[in-house]
Amino acid sequence: MILRIATKELYHNITTPRFITGFVLSLLLIPFSIVISINEYKSKINVFQTEQKQADIENQANVYSAYRPVIVKKPTPLSIFARGVSYNLGDRVKILFGDIPMMSEGKAESRDNPFLNRFFTFDFISVLIIIISLMSFLFTYDICTWERETGTLKIMLSNPVSRASVLTGKMLGTFLTLLPMLLFSYGLCILVIMFFPFIHFTSSEWVRIGLIFLLSVVFLVLFMIIGLFVSSRVKHSGTAIVICLVLWVTFLFIIPNLANYSAKSFVKVRSVENLNFDIQEIDKEFYMKFVEYNQKLPKADWNMTWMVIGGGEGNRIAGASQSYFEKERLMNIFREPLRIDYADKKWSIRKVYITKLGKQEKTAQYLSFLSPSEIFKKSINSLCATGAESHYRFLDQARKYREDLIRYYKENKFFSSYLYFTQQDPKSFMTADEMVNTLTNGEIKTLADLNAKNDPWVFKYFKNSPPDWDINVWKFMDLSQFPQFVYQPAKVSNDIEDSLLQIGMLTTLALILFYFSYRAFIRYDVR
Amino acid sequence: MLQAIDLTKRYEDQQLALDALNLEIKEGEIFFLLGANGAGKTTTINLFLNFIEPTGGKALINGIDVTKEPLESKKYVSYVSENVMLYGNFTARQNLDFFAKLGGKPNLTKEDYYMRMREVGLQEEAFEKKLKTFSKGMRQKVGLTIAIIKDAPNILLDEPTAGLDPKAAAELMQILVNLKRQGKSILMCTHDIFRAKNIADRVGIMKEGRLVMVRTRSEFLEDDLEKIYMNYMQEMVIENR
Numbered sequence: 001m002i003l004r005i006a007t008k009e010l011y012h013n014i015t016t017p018r019f020i021t022g023f024v025l026s027l028l029l030i031p032f033s034i035v036i037s038i039n040e041y042k043s044k045i046n047v048f049q050t051e052q053k054q055a056d057i058e059n060q061a062n063v064y065s066a067y068r069p070v071i072v073k074k075p076t077p078l079s080i081f082a083r084g085v086s087y088n089l090g091d092r093v094k095i096l097f098g099d100i101p102m103m104s105e106g107k108a109e110s111r112d113n114p115f116l117n118r119f120f121t122f123d124f125i126s127v128l129i130i131i132i133s134l135m136s137f138l139f140t141y142d143i144c145t146w147e148r149e150t151g152t153l154k155i156m157l158s159n160p161v162s163r164a165s166v167l168t169g170k171m172l173g174t175f176l177t178l179l180p181m182l183l184f185s186y187g188l189c190i191l192v193i194m195f196f197p198f199i200h201f202t203s204s205e206w207v208r209i210g211l212i213f214l215l216s217v218v219f220l221v222l223f224m225i226i227g228l229f230v231s232s233r234v235k236h237s238g239t240a241i242v243i244c245l246v247l248w249v250t251f252l253f254i255i256p257n258l259a260n261y262s263a264k265s266f267v268k269v270r271s272v273e274n275l276n277f278d279i280q281e282i283d284k285e286f287y288m289k290f291v292e293y294n295q296k297l298p299k300a301d302w303n304m305t306w307m308v309i310g311g312g313e314g315n316r317i318a319g320a321s322q323s324y325f326e327k328e329r330l331m332n333i334f335r336e337p338l339r340i341d342y343a344d345k346k347w348s349i350r351k352v353y354i355t356k357l358g359k360q361e362k363t364a365q366y367l368s369f370l371s372p373s374e375i376f377k378k379s380i381n382s383l384c385a386t387g388a389e390s391h392y393r394f395l396d397q398a399r400k401y402r403e404d405l406i407r408y409y410k411e412n413k414f415f416s417s418y419l420y421f422t423q424q425d426p427k428s429f430m431t432a433d434e435m436v437n438t439l440t441n442g443e444i445k446t447l448a449d450l451n452a453k454n455d456p457w458v459f460k461y462f463k464n465s466p467p468d469w470d471i472n473v474w475k476f477m478d479l480s481q482f483p484q485f486v487y488q489p490a491k492v493s494n495d496i497e498d499s500l501l502q503i504g505m506l507t508t509l510a511l512i513l514f515y516f517s518y519r520a521f522i523r524y525d526v527r
Numbered sequence: 528m529l530q531a532i533d534l535t536k537r538y539e540d541q542q543l544a545l546d547a548l549n550l551e552i553k554e555g556e557i558f559f560l561l562g563a564n565g566a567g568k569t570t571t572i573n574l575f576l577n578f579i580e581p582t583g584g585k586a587l588i589n590g591i592d593v594t595k596e597p598l599e600s601k602k603y604v605s606y607v608s609e610n611v612m613l614y615g616n617f618t619a620r621q622n623l624d625f626f627a628k629l630g631g632k633p634n635l636t637k638e639d640y641y642m643r644m645r646e647v648g649l650q651e652e653a654f655e656k657k658l659k660t661f662s663k664g665m666r667q668k669v670g671l672t673i674a675i676i677k678d679a680p681n682i683l684l685d686e687p688t689a690g691l692d693p694k695a696a697a698e699l700m701q702i703l704v705n706l707k708r709q710g711k712s713i714l715m716c717t718h719d720i721f722r723a724k725n726i727a728d729r730v731g732i733m734k735e736g737r738l739v740m741v742r743t744r745s746e747f748l749e750d751d752l753e754k755i756y757m758n759y760m761q762e763m764v765i766e767n768r
Contacts, residue, residue: 001629008614008625015616150612155673158576158606158683159629160598526578527569 001161002169009173013139019177022135026185033127034192037080038199040087044075045198051092058094062474064409064420065314065332070094071401071485073104073394076385077199078208081189082125082377084386093398095485097406098286098313098339100347101398102354104391124189125380128182128216129373133223133252135181137244139174140227142237144524149237153526167521171228178220186213207492208383215383215503219376222510226372229513232520255371263364269356279346286342290335297331300324302432302447304458306469313339317422319469322429328421336415340406361388375506379499385489389498397487404483423474428466439465528553529575529604529681529712533584536570536736544570546736547584552729554680557703557713559723561756562733568716570736572683575714576606588681602631605679609686611670615659619644619669622658623676630677643672648698664695671702682706684715688722700726720756724748732759 013019051072061067073091090104147153156166193199201209230243306319314336317328368374381387409415418426430438432447439462444450450458467473490498529552536545545567552558560568573579575586577597586593591600613622623640627633644654647668658666667687674682684703688696696719703713704726717723723730730747732740732755739759742752 004625004628011621012614012616150614151608151610152613154576154578154608155606155611155613155626155670156629157578158601158604159626159677160601160631161629162598527573 001165002172005156005161005166005169006172006176009170010176013174013177018135018138022131022138022178022181023184025131025135026181026188029127029131030124030185030188031192033122033124034080034189037083037123038193038196040083041075041077041080042196042198044079044087044091048072048074048091055092059479060476061479062423062471062476063314063316064414064417064477066312066316067477067479067482068094068096068312069405069485071398071487073487076205076489077201078205078384079386080124080193080199081209081212082380082384082386083123084381084384085388085391086386089391091394093395095398095402095405096313096343097336097402097409098343100343100350100402101395102347102350104395104398125212125377125384128185129219129252129377131185132178132182132216132220133248133373135178136220136223137227137248139177140224141231141240141244143170143174143228144231144521145234145237145240148235148524148526157526163522163524164518167228167518171224174224175221178224179217182213182216182220186216204492208495211492211496212380212383215376215379215499215506218503218506218510219372222372222376222506222513225510225513225517229517229520232517232524235525251371251373256368256374259364259367259370259374262367263360267356267360267363269360270353275349275353278349282342282346282349286338289338290331293334294331297327298323300327302435304432304435306465307471309471314421316471316474318424318471318474319435319465320422321432321435323431325418325422325424325426325429329416329418332420333416336409336420358388358392369502369505372506372509375502379502379506382495382498382502385495390490393490394487398485401483401485408483423471424468428468439463528587528589529558529683529714530587530590531571531574531584532587534571534574534581534586535583536567536574536579537582543736545574545581548738550731550738552681552712552714554712555707555710556728557707557715557726559727559730560714560716560733561718561720561723561730562716563718563760565735566733567736568733569685571733572606572685572714572716575604575683576601603679604681604683605630605674605677607667607670607674607682607684607687609689610663611666613658613666613669613673616657618655618657619649619661619672620654622669623672626673627676630673630679632676632678635676640672640676643676644669647672647675647702664691667691667695667699671699675702675706680710681712682714684713684717686717686719687715688717688719696722720753724752732756734759 051070055070055072059067059069071093073093075086075091079086092105093101094105095101142149144153147156153166157163226247227240227244230247231240234240234243300321300323302321302324304320305317305324307317309316314332315328317325320328365374365378368378378387382389414420418424433445436444436447436450440450441463443463444453444461450461453461455461529550531548531550534545534548534550535543537543548567548571550558550571560571562568570579574581575588575593577586577593577600580594588600589603591603593600614625617625620637620640623643624635627635627640641651641654645651649665649668649672653661653665658669661669671687674684682703687699691699700722703715707713707726707728715727724747727747728744730742730752731738740755742750742755747755
């Protein structure tokens, strides 16, 4: 009996203009959104490749202090399905000893919270949410009322058929009407993707796509049940459509927007400028400390350096006197652990800031859970690894990698090594007098003789320099033994675990609403 | 056979829609239930079809309590509503097919449907036409065919002639007479006193949820049914004032 009613419902639905409307909407919007998403993904890949090339260059080092690796996260092709917050955030992190990575480079230094979703993004899932929720409502808002208004419900129920069978049959028929629309949308999406050979999905990503489809089915059923719930509670189709449209606008547009605004009001986050001011104060303190220490160290016999390349964390020095090199080495033994300590100090402030941003994002998320479409979107973002969690995960791994790298430096006593800042062999280090003698080809014997010339432009006396005094010819170090960063994306099972709460919420909501709809339909006034 | 024993319905707002109705419609009998709007005619039908639960008494179809065994009781009753819309995107035959199967007749052929449609006076060219192209009268005939095709021993009709032209209404009455001859118990709620006079075996007048008068055919032909009915209606108007 249920199948008979379902078949009737299916046939009835597919002969209505709304069925064609659904397909036309899918046909127009899905390829359009996919092409836009693919182009965005393509440009993201281009940025990644450029950043990766730059990182490969930056990640070559000829002294230990120069090795501050840049790590770049590869964009996931699943961002074509749901871009989440991945496009609000950069994918590049430079590992520094003096700073614990707070955010990736890109949008990080913005005043807005990049973890908050945008008001609307034109990706596959956003478009699918619009189509599926709208179609579900259009096919269910009058699932009870229309048959009541036309009197067919009375004729149907005058036969030996239970209300439960009628309800189940009608819902099954409507589901079978909408399922092809969902399949068509996904088919169309995959078909368009196949036209772009640079997009490859791994087997794990295919599993995720399968799960996204299954979740979409749950989402479809949930919106059908919401439509049924409304239909079973009112007498007239006109009332039902108005309620459904109000719910639709509320779920899809008002709640997500309000959630972001409310979260910003409830959880106040200090400005980035304010944060940076505190950070600068700590940096100043650090600077003062090592300047103070520097003054305590014995002075070098000559403060001349043949070549220095500065910047970053530490200088590369060539052609300095032995006492200068020693002073620099002693400075590093003091400065680098101090730099790490001050990084921790800055992190304690940044952590509060980032925790607040996270709290703001979580508040927005929980508030947006008033909307089933937002719950759905959140789980899809988790499955596509484009949600805030994925970014947190990347940054956590970057921070962990930094710790590993520091530990490696400490264990190998790199901070006390001359190779931390020079490739010159310590055996070749000279006194100031020896340097003057070498540089002037023996024409001037001592530093005192050079100083006696009282010439500010001493370089004109220098005729010769050893080859290892040219930093540009220093060879890059073999870094294969150094800890390497390999991003470990979450396993499918982990993401499912993360999504379980949302899937559970969607399913529970569906079951509760179905229970109440069922009860309402059992008592539905068919008159 | 249709039976109402002290059948009562009081709505949640305490409005008494039906007050201890006692009624028995035998096989091969046409019973017309007359009364003003809100007199309790449709409530009676709704109770027989278990669309609403009685607050007292019981309704029996072929001796089966419709509240206790609603699905079983519905095997023995057909229903024709006032305004038959049916499924506009389906053809007449598709509508019949769907409802026949729901009514427990899964093995009927296209020819069976055609035959029944011919019986109610539908033109052959309409059989495979979509119902949305039908006039109200034609839809009503399809509705009646649905009731007939179920071949239930009892038929409930709720103002089936409302909005029909006189010819279509007369055709409908003829069909009811034929069904009566087949031994069907027919309960028809209507305002149509003239049709009642023509074919009813008994007539009941309802007023404010109570069956205030029942007359057999010989009785109401003798007394002027129209006059009796109008008197009851007038009394109600005066009371309401």
